[in-house]
Amino acid sequence: MLKLPKESVFTTAALLLAFSLLLASFATAQDEEQAQGFTVSLKAVNDSITLDGQAVFELTINNLNNYPERFRISVPDIEWSVQSDPLFHYFSGVDVPAFGSEKVMLLFKPVVPFSPGLRSISANVEAVRGKQSQALSAFVNIRSIYPLIGEYLAAVSRIVDIPFQIDPRNEFEIRVNLINRNPRNISSMRILLTSVSTSLINEEIITDLRPLESKVVSKKVKFDPLTSPVKDTLKVVLFVNGQSLEPTIFEKFEVAGYSEVKALNSERKGRFFRWVNETTYVNDGNVKAQKVVEHRTSLLKLLFTKTVPKSFTISRDGSRFSAWELTLESQETATIQVVESYRSLIYLLVISIIFLVLYRFFQSPVQLIKEASAISYKEGGVSELKVVLRVKNKSSQPYVRLTIMDRVPMIAEVEHDTLGTIKPSKVFTDAKGSVVKWELESLDRHEERVLAYKIHSKLSILGQFTLPKASAKFFTEKSVRFVTHSNMVVIKP
Numbered sequence: 001m002l003k004l005p006k007e008s009v010f011t012t013a014a015l016l017l018a019f020s021l022l023l024a025s026f027a028t029a030q031d032e033e034q035a036q037g038f039t040v041s042l043k044a045v046n047d048s049i050t051l052d053g054q055a056v057f058e059l060t061i062n063n064l065n066n067y068p069e070r071f072r073i074s075v076p077d078i079e080w081s082v083q084s085d086p087l088f089h090y091f092s093g094v095d096v097p098a099f100g101s102e103k104v105m106l107l108f109k110p111v112v113p114f115s116p117g118l119r120s121i122s123a124n125v126e127a128v129r130g131k132q133s134q135a136l137s138a139f140v141n142i143r144s145i146y147p148l149i150g151e152y153l154a155a156v157s158r159i160v161d162i163p164f165q166i167d168p169r170n171e172f173e174i175r176v177n178l179i180n181r182n183p184r185n186i187s188s189m190r191i192l193l194t195s196v197s198t199s200l201i202n203e204e205i206i207t208d209l210r211p212l213e214s215k216v217v218s219k220k221v222k223f224d225p226l227t228s229p230v231k232d233t234l235k236v237v238l239f240v241n242g243q244s245l246e247p248t249i250f251e252k253f254e255v256a257g258y259s260e261v262k263a264l265n266s267e268r269k270g271r272f273f274r275w276v277n278e279t280t281y282v283n284d285g286n287v288k289a290q291k292v293v294e295h296r297t298s299l300l301k302l303l304f305t306k307t308v309p310k311s312f313t314i315s316r317d318g319s320r321f322s323a324w325e326l327t328l329e330s331q332e333t334a335t336i337q338v339v340e341s342y343r344s345l346i347y348l349l350v351i352s353i354i355f356l357v358l359y360r361f362f363q364s365p366v367q368l369i370k371e372a373s374a375i376s377y378k379e380g381g382v383s384e385l386k387v388v389l390r391v392k393n394k395s396s397q398p399y400v401r402l403t404i405m406d407r408v409p410m411i412a413e414v415e416h417d418t419l420g421t422i423k424p425s426k427v428f429t430d431a432k433g434s435v436v437k438w439e440l441e442s443l444d445r446h447e448e449r450v451l452a453y454k455i456h457s458k459l460s461i462l463g464q465f466t467l468p469k470a471s472a473k474f475f476t477e478k479s480v481r482f483v484t485h486s487n488m489v490v491i492k493p
Contacts (some may be wrong), residue, residue, distance in 0.1 A: 008264060020310070027148070036131045038063050038071070038096075042123070045105070055108040055140045055432040061125060063096040070095050070128040077122060081109040093128065110141065116144035117248045141348050144246035152186065152240055153179055160249050165256045165447060168223040170232040174201075174234070175218045180209040188330060190239040197232045217449050226330060229257035259285030260292070261293075261326060272340040281336070283328035291328075294321040295338060301353045304345075308337040309478060327479050364394035366443065368472045369405070370486035381460030384493060389451040389470055389486065393443045399482070402440040404451065406470035406486075409433050412455040422451050443474065464492050 038061060045056040063069050070093045075082045084090035085105035096102045107123055118139045126133040153159070161175040176191055186209040195201040203219045236249035266279040283289045297305065297320050302313065311322040326334050369390040376384030389406060393399060408414055410433045425439040438451055470486040 003215045022320050026436060031058055032119050037065055037127055037132045037464045038069065038125075038134070040125045040134050040136055042106075042136045042138050042197050044138060047139065048143060050145060051114060053109075055121070057106045057108070057121075057138060059106050059123070059125070059136075060101060061094060061096055061104070062101040063098060065130065067129070067130055068095065068100075069130060072126050072128060073106070074109075074124045074126070075106075075122065076124065079112045079113050079114075079119075080121060083107045083109075098160050100135040110142070116142050118142075136245055146246045147240070147243060149238060149247065149249075150486045152238075152245060153181060154356065160234065160251050161243045162234050162251050164252065167222065167256050168227040169225045169257065169258070171222045173218050173220050174203070175216055176205065176236070177216055178207070178209055179214045180212055183211045185209075185211055186240055188241055190242075191217070192235075192237045192239070194235050195232045196235050196250070198230060200227065200230075200232065201234060207236070223255065226331075227255050228286055231326065232253045248251055257285070257287035259283055259287050259289030259325050259330075261289050270340075273343055274339070277338045277340070279336050279338075281326060281328070282333045283330055286330050288327065288329050291326050292323050293326055293336065294323045295336075296320075297322045301340060303349065304340055304342050307339070308339075310480065311336075311482065324481055325481060351432040359397070364404075364480065364482070364484045365393065365397075366399060366472060366474055366484055367392045367394050368486040370406070370467065370470050370489050371466055372489045372491060375454070376456070378460045382457065383422065383460050384415075384454060384456045385467075386454050386469065386493065387489075390448060391440070391443065391451065391472060392448040393446055396445045397476065398444045398447075399476060400442045402438075402443055402472060402474040404438040404440070404470065404472045406436045407433055407468050408436065408455050409465070411459065411461065412457045415454040415456055422449065424451075424453070454488055461491070464490060466490050 001137070039064070041060045043058040043060070045058055046053075047055055047057070049055050059073070062073050063071075072093045073084065073186070082090065083106075085107065089104045090106070094102050094104055106123065110119075114473075118141055120137055120139055122135060122137045124133055124135050159177055161177070163172050166172050174193055180186060189207050189209055191205040193201055193203040193205070193432070196474050199223060200223060203221060205217050205219055205259065207215070207217050209215065219288070231254045234251045234253055236251065238245045238249075261281055261283050264280040264282045266277070268275060268277045270276055281291075281293065292314075294314060297313075299320060302320070302322070303323070307322060307323060307324075311324050314321045314323045322338070324336055328334055329404065367390075369392070371388045371390070372385050374382045374384070375386050376382075387406065389404060391402070391404060412433075414427055414434050414436060416427065422440075424436050426435075426437045428435055428437070436453055440449065467489040469488050471483065472485075473481065473483050475481050
């Protein structure tokens with residue numbers, strides 16, 4: 001018997017493996033093509049027209065099935081009048097034999113007064129028998145019948161320059177780049193600069209342009225520093241000898257928002273072991289601002305200190321601070337008053353104890369209870385769970401801006417079709433699993449809300465496992481922030 005060298009055996013095995021993979025890849029490609037059913041393409045014959053013209057596109061339909069198929073063409077855009085050549089193809093459908101193809105001319109004519117520029121068109125092709133559809137899109141260039149900028153000015157990368165984001169506190173410049181492409185003199189060019197959505201910009205530049213001259217003209221603009229943030233568009237129209245040029249130029253810009261909460265004034269006064277410190281803060285900006293203001297204190301001082309509005313305490317790097325979370329509109333002020341009194345130690349001691357008790361009591365005025373029950377089993381283990389979160393206000397005051405978040409372990413996924421009557425604002429995934437998030441505007445006194453959703457496990461869970469705690473963040477009407485957590489839930493099969 002003939003023995004092959006070891007290297008030849010390995011080479012033969014490698015060739016056989018490569019050939020098998022090639023056959024499998026070819027079979028997979030054939031299956032995917034067969035599942036698609038048909039292909040379509042749209043080729044432009046005439047895609048640059050005036051407003052009274054007619055765009056022409058060639059539609060090609062390839063039937064990949066082993067049976068004849070009828071395809072219907074529909075155009076959802078009501079801004080275009082559509083016909084086909086032959087005409088009956090658009091109204092009755094296109095019959096394509098098995099493994100065959102057909103070409104149809106589609107004729108698009110505008111029925112609304114489009115401004116010059118690119119306009120999109122779209123069409124849908126649906127297989128009657130296969131119940132499949134495909135969408136197509138293309139662009140038509142609408143040409144103006146008026147004089148064009150390109151007839152007067154050479155093409156530049158950017159005719160008009162305006163800062164995309166504008167700080168209303170600072171003056172900015174609008175620059176217009178002009179290059180006369182003609183050997184004739186432009187004695188009068190008028191450039192009109194206006195903002196589309198607001199009245200922030202309304203400027204005009206008058207200039208001339210000698211033959212083949214290049215120049216940059218500009219206009220400096222200053223907004224009111226308290227201008228509110230807004231997104232707008234600069235509209236630029238060029239006039240030569242009193243006649244406007246097409247197309248009109250549009251450049252987007254945005255008025256930036258800024259805020260700075262700073263101390264306006266501070267005053268300290270007092271007598272006989274009682275001092276009052278009043279500090280006024282102002283939002284010197286054009287948007288609402290939030291800032292946490294801190295005042296260094298100590299545990300001993302806290303026992304004898306009263307603040308208006310009420311503060312919360314921050315401990316950082318071994319130091320203690322009284323803090324206030326200020327939310328101020330533009331130019332709005334807020335005054336913080338800190339009263340430090342040692343006149344009656346006993347009275348303050350009692351008040352401090354009561355305050356601490358109340359603080360502990362109100363530290364978690366909103367109760368968050370988490371429950372879960374198995375509703376489906378598979379192969380002896382839990383495969384589906386229903387999770388219920390009960391949010392209950394135990395206090396006699398309402399709370400606002402509630403954010404409830406519950407985490408689903410990596411072994412399970414949220415069923416998006418079973419999210420209860422109060423839908424989550426967001427369901428997202430991070431490195432630790434899925435997170436279900438609800439945003440509630442308010443929770444009235446003694447009110448209870450029930451949030452529910454279902455999860456299913458990727459694999460059947462045979463043993464005991466634990467669902468992590470949910471969390472709730474909420475605020476009082478004076479913007480005092482609270483955070484609470486639910487219990488953990490242990491699931492036993």
